[in-house]
Amino acid sequence: MQRQGHIIILLGPPGAGKGTQADRLSSSLGIPSISTGEMLRQECRSNSAIGLQVKSLLDAGQLVKDELIQEVVALRLMQPDCAQGCIVDGFPRTAAQARFLDKFLAGSAFCPPIVFDLAIEPEILIHRLSSRRQCPTCARTFQVVNGASNRCPHDEAELVVRSDDQPAAIRRRLEVYAENTSEIVRFYQNRGYHKLDASQPVELISQKVLRALGAAAGSPGDFARPLAATHQLYA
Numbered sequence: 160m161q162r163q164g165h166i167i168i169l170l171g172p173p174g175a176g177k178g179t180q181a182d183r184l185s186s187s188l189g190i191p192s193i194s195t196g197e198m199l200r201q202e203c204r205s206n207s208a209i210g211l212q213v214k215s216l217l218d219a220g221q222l223v224k225d226e227l228i229q230e231v232v233a234l235r236l237m238q239p240d241c242a243q244g245c246i247v248d249g250f251p252r253t254a255a256q257a258r259f260l261d262k263f264l265a266g267s268a269f270c271p272p273i274v275f276d277l278a279i280e281p282e283i284l285i286h287r288l289s290s291r292r293q294c295p296t297c298a299r300t301f302q303v304v305n306g307a308s309n310r311c312p313h314d315e316a317e318l319v320v321r322s323d324d325q326p327a328a329i330r331r332r333l334e335v336y337a338e339n340t341s342e343i344v345r346f347y348q349n350r351g352y353h354k355l356d357a358s359q360p361v362e363l364i365s366q367k368v369l370r371a372l373g374a375a376a377g378s379p380g381d382f383a384r385p386l387a388a389t390h391q392l393y394a
């Protein structure tokens with residue numbers, strides 16, 4: 160079977176910077192990034208059947224059912240643009256999801272996943288999440304601190320607070336993450352698992368990820384070649 164690309168998994172609590180790193184990696188490596196949170200928010204915005212089913216869970220900072228998100232992710236990974244690999248931000252969030260992904264990948268042409276765990280102290284997260292604003296038009300997120308503009312620099316829309324970035328939902332999301340995380344880390348440890356300090360500058364973290372992937376920092380490079388090198392590191 161002709162092997163397809165790798166799935167790069169970004170683990171880490173809400174606010175650790177997974178979305179930012181996913182965007183940067185996506186441009187450096189030329190593969191798509193998938194955010195399960197953003198896919199679900201899009202379903203809510205369009206009032207689809209899935210959106211209506213999950214909106215109250217998202218607003219409360221609770222996880223949606225494993226079966227539902229697993230189906231959403233599997234369908235997305237089967238799209239042709241993921242054939243050369245993709246970056247997954249926000250999945251798996253439970254050990255059951257990790258086991259599902261493993262089975263799915265084993266039955267597919269994808270190479271084994273490579274996991275980056277963006278670890279960070281809860282106090283830093285609460286500060287980051289409370290000052291996070293999202294553009295309702297392009298869905299980019301920004302930190303709005305010290306009187307910075309509340310308008311999106313890309314399309315001028317007024318930035319909004321995500322409903323799940325309200326203090327009660329933030330606390331719940333961090334609790335939910337802590338409940339599930341150790342099992343997921345145990346699942347991936349010793350097989351392509353890298354822990355990174357997410358309080359470090361964004362650029363430095365990206366460089367570490369690219370270096371771990373065997374790519375020259377900041378250059379898109381050939382995706383297959385650096386990843387083959389990465390695998391030798393784990394052998």
Ligand code: AMP
Nearest residue numbers: 173195196217221222223228249250252
């Ligand atoms: P995020 O943008 O990744 O913080 O996700 C926002 C919300 O979407 C989460 O608080 C959950 O309600 C839901 N969600 C995203 N990914 C998953 C997942 N893998 N499993 C269950 N719920 C998820």
